[in-house]
Amino acid sequence: MGSGASKKQLQETPRGTSEVKNSSTGPSSAIYDETSSGREIGLSKAEEDEIQEEIERMAQRFNRTGEDINDDSVAVSSTAQTDEVSLAFESFLHKNGTLYTCFTQNGTRLYFDEERGLIPFPQELYNQGRFIDVQNWLTSSSDSMENALVPEPSYMDNERTSGFYLPGKGMVTTYIFEERTNVCKYFDSHSGAWLILPLQWEMNLDFVKYRVQQVKEALPGITDYKEITAALRQCNYNTDEVISVYLAIFGESLENSFDDQSFEETFLHRDLFERDSRIESLNHKLQEREKEVENLQVRCRCMQEENQRLTHMTQFLHARVAEIEAEQERILEKMKALQRTPPPPPPVPAPTKPKQLFEPKKLSRLSKAARDLNISNQQLKATVRLSLSEFGQHISKLGSVILELKDFELGSTKEIEELRTLYKREALERKLLYNQLQELRGNIRVFCRCRPDPQGLTLVEFPSDDQIIVNQNGSKKKFQFDHVFAPRCTQEDVFDGTLPIIKSCVDGYNICILAYGQTGSGKTYTMMGTEDKPGVNIRSIRELLRICQEREKIKYTTKISMLEIYNETIKDLLSKNPSNSLDIRTQGKSVTVPGLTEIVVSTEADIKDTVALGEKNRTVASTKMNTESSRSHLMVMLHVNGTDSISGVVSYGTLTLCDLAGSERISKTEATGQRLVEAAAINKSLTALGQVFTALKNNTLHVPYRNSKLTHLLQPSLSGNAKACVFVNVSPDAKSLGETLSSLQFGSSIQQVALGKATQHIVHAKPEK
Numbered sequence: 001m002g003s004g005a006s007k008k009q010l011q012e013t014p015r016g017t018s019e020v021k022n023s024s025t026g027p028s029s030a031i032y033d034e035t036s037s038g039r040e041i042g043l044s045k046a047e048e049d050e051i052q053e054e055i056e057r058m059a060q061r062f063n064r065t066g067e068d069i070n071d072d073s074v075a076v077s078s079t080a081q082t083d084e085v086s087l088a089f090e091s092f093l094h095k096n097g098t099l100y101t102c103f104t105q106n107g108t109r110l111y112f113d114e115e116r117g118l119i120p121f122p123q124e125l126y127n128q129g130r131f132i133d134v135q136n137w138l139t140s141s142s143d144s145m146e147n148a149l150v151p152e153p154s155y156m157d158n159e160r161t162s163g164f165y166l167p168g169k170g171m172v173t174t175y176i177f178e179e180r181t182n183v184c185k186y187f188d189s190h191s192g193a194w195l196i197l198p199l200q201w202e203m204n205l206d207f208v209k210y211r212v213q214q215v216k217e218a219l220p221g222i223t224d225y226k227e228i229t230a231a232l233r234q235c236n237y238n239t240d241e242v243i244s245v246y247l248a249i250f251g252e253s254l255e256n257s258f259d260d261q262s263f264e265e266t267f268l269h270r271d272l273f274e275r276d277s278r279i280e281s282l283n284h285k286l287q288e289r290e291k292e293v294e295n296l297q298v299r300c301r302c303m304q305e306e307n308q309r310l311t312h313m314t315q316f317l318h319a320r321v322a323e324i325e326a327e328q329e330r331i332l333e334k335m336k337a338l339q340r341t342p343p344p345p346p347p348v349p350a351p352t353k354p355k356q357l358f359e360p361k362k363l364s365r366l367s368k369a370a371r372d373l374n375i376s377n378q379q380l381k382a383t384v385r386l387s388l389s390e391f392g393q394h395i396s397k398l399g400s401v402i403l404e405l406k407d408f409e410l411g412s413t414k415e416i417e418e419l420r421t422l423y424k425r426e427a428l429e430r431k432l433l434y435n436q437l438q439e440l441r442g443n444i445r446v447f448c449r450c451r452p453d454p455q456g457l458t459l460v461e462f463p464s465d466d467q468i469i470v471n472q473n474g475s476k477k478k479f480q481f482d483h484v485f486a487p488r489c490t491q492e493d494v495f496d497g498t499l500p501i502i503k504s505c506v507d508g509y510n511i512c513i514l515a516y517g518q519t520g521s522g523k524t525y526t527m528m529g530t531e532d533k534p535g536v537n538i539r540s541i542r543e544l545l546r547i548c549q550e551r552e553k554i555k556y557t558t559k560i561s562m563l564e565i566y567n568e569t570i571k572d573l574l575s576k577n578p579s580n581s582l583d584i585r586t587q588g589k590s591v592t593v594p595g596l597t598e599i600v601v602s603t604e605a606d607i608k609d610t611v612a613l614g615e616k617n618r619t620v621a622s623t624k625m626n627t628e629s630s631r632s633h634l635m636v637m638l639h640v641n642g643t644d645s646i647s648g649v650v651s652y653g654t655l656t657l658c659d660l661a662g663s664e665r666i667s668k669t670e671a672t673g674q675r676l677v678e679a680a681a682i683n684k685s686l687t688a689l690g691q692v693f694t695a696l697k698n699n700t701l702h703v704p705y706r707n708s709k710l711t712h713l714l715q716p717s718l719s720g721n722a723k724a725c726v727f728v729n730v731s732p733d734a735k736s737l738g739e740t741l742s743s744l745q746f747g748s749s750i751q752q753v754a755l756g757k758a759t760q761h762i763v764h765a766k767p768e769k
């Protein structure tokens with residue numbers, strides 16, 4: 001291969017386009033004709049030679065000679081001169097982002113393949129890309145290239161790392177890799193540059209559309225076309241890769257559906273997850289701080305004790321010194337007195353030798369002992385004084401350490417207070433998020449209420465406002481609910497818990513509140529309450545009336561009906577003949593009780609009168625039947641219909657308040673006769689209720705609503721149209737342990753029942769003129 005390519009040759013050599021056109025047939029050549037935009041690059045002779053030499057070197061390195069290449073070539077002209085090289089370099093941009101630099105030798109377009117060396121440019125590539133004006137292309141992307149050459153600041157490393165919540169996987173770490181991906185560009189004739197095609201336009205390319213469709217068919221759950229296009233971009237337009245990425249993240253669920261709601265749920269989940277981890281770390285910090293303070297307090301106490309001990313010791317030493325001084329004084333006095341004492345008168349001569357009372361020897365010994373005593377006393381006093389001053393220093397040091405500790409404790413207590421406030425706020429926000437999620441899913445809210453025990457003996461504990469622990473033979477069983485109302489909670493507290501759910505009744509939602517539990521556990525107290533402490537029934541009706549009256553532009557009618565289900569018969573408690581039984585009628589999704597009395601209420605007095613009438617009839621009926629009220633299910637229904645005078649929207653909401661009969665097992669009641677019949681009826685209806693919840697939880701096609709009058713009547717409230725809330729009432733006493741556990745288990749199981757997002761019952765009527 002020579003280097004005889006001259007400028008003249010370059011000019012005379014037709015542009016590569018026509019050469020290929022001549023040597024190629026089929027559709028590829030046509031495409032090439034349209035797209036080629038190769039440009040000759042003006043080079044000096046020396047540069048040409050240099051390039052030529054480089055090409056030769058490369059060919060040799062790969063043991064490829066010009067002849068070898070010609071053998072391989074498909075479209076090489078045999079008559080062409082072997083040493084003629086056209087230095088009209090052309091750049092071919094493949095769809096996959098590869099840029100081929102070609103040149104023409106002996107009328108054949110060649111390019112350098114890293115594996116095979118110099119080879120003819122393959123025919124099949126012509127319709128897989130296009131020739132580009134490399135200079136313009138480089139100019140258009142020069143900014144980014146320049147940037148690429150500038151070393152990135154170190155913080156970029158951190159910017160590339162991040163975290164993200166993926167459903168089913170939790171928080172995952174992300175890293176922005178520098179990988180080569182295909183980029184779809186368009187030629188902007190105005191600027192003469194290749195620019196990145198915006199995603200929205202890219203979606204309209206047949207090439208992309210086809211692939212998006214493929215992904216969509218494989219994963220019908222993904223509805224966002226733009227998102228799929230973006231994913232395709234990232235995966236070099238490889239549909240298989242996109243599909244496997246989605247499946248890896250979202251799993252099989254995408255093969256079914258993944259609608260807006262699921263996305264919303266995902267985001268809520270993420271927020272919830274983040275909040276949980278924040279709460280956890282706050283909790284951790286709080287615990288650490290509390291431990292620190294506890295340690296400090298212990299240290300402080302030890303120091304104070306030490307201080308006290310030293311003070312006592314100092315006092316004792318002071319006293320001892322005083323004692324010694326007094327003793328010394330006393331001895332000295334005694335000695336002086338002795339020395340002063342005159343010798344006694346000579347005794348009456350006796351036959352024996354007279355004995356001296358104070359021999360001089362003895363006296364001098366005594367005085368020596370007194371001197372020694374004095375010296376040792378002085379030494380002792382000096383030692384004590386030294387100790388005392390050391391003690392004093394020690395005590396003052398201790399005092400300042402104690403002060404420091406107290407300061408520190410104060411600071412820590414403040415910090416703990418702040419942490420506690422933060423913790424409470426996080427917990428509250430978490431609760432709000434959780435509620436939103438529950439709302440979205442349509443989960444049944446389950447509240448637990450524990451009644452007080454008159455004897456004060458209790459087997460239950462309340463570690464937090466959403467947990468209850470039951471102590472059973474030494475082992476502890478923990479249950480978690482949306483809220484747990486401990487015995488000290490008031491009727492107001494309980495009502496506040498239900499308020500967010502109840503309120504939406506005025507906007508056309510069906511709301512249902514059930515009270516479940518054994519006899520005497522406080523169901524009636526929770527729902528109906530007493531004269532001075534009204535329960536959820538009266539309070540919620542009162543609140544709904546208040547909201548209705550507040551909304552001046554919407555005209556509301558509110559009606560109450562009350563019924564009782566006793567031994568599988570329905571009694572109208574507001575009727576003049578409450579003992580007459582009524583039937584249920586089903587029409588489509590609506591379930592009604594034809595003939596059921598509805599009384600319009602608009603004031604609190606109306607509510608009280610109506611509810612009192614219902615209760616009176618219930619008592620009359622139960623007396624006639626020789627039974628107790630708790631042996632039947634009571635349902636109070638408030639129908640709230642509103643008409644918006646401006647928009648003409650009419651809403652239909654119903655609030656169903658249901659005080660269920662006692663859930664205790666027949667065996668425990670030891671019922672016989674009439675009581676056995678009642679217990680069997682209750683058992684049947686509560687079992688049916690359990691079956692409905694189980695079917696809903698398992699998403700089965702058939703939900704056995706019609707297995708009892710109770711579930712049949714509750715169908716509209718438990719079939720995805722409504723928001724439902726269940727109170728699990730429990731007693732804390734030992735003899736109710738079994739029933740308490742079974743009620744709590746029932747509550748736990750229905751917590752997972754998701755009714756789906758509640759539907760608003762509204763119609764658009766013509767607005768009033």
Ligand SMILES: Nc1ncnc2c1ncn2[C@@H]1O[C@H](COP(=O)(O)OP(=O)(O)OP(=O)(O)O)[C@@H](O)[C@H]1O
Nearest residue numbers: 451452518519520521522523524525526630661662
């Ligand atoms: N939280 C509470 N605070 C004070 N008293 C309560 C509470 N819960 C229940 N009681 C009292 O306990 C007694 C039994 O309660 P209640 O009648 O509400 O139970 P119940 O579950 O409805 O029973 P039944 O199934 O027989 O109707 C009542 O005297 C009630 O006033």
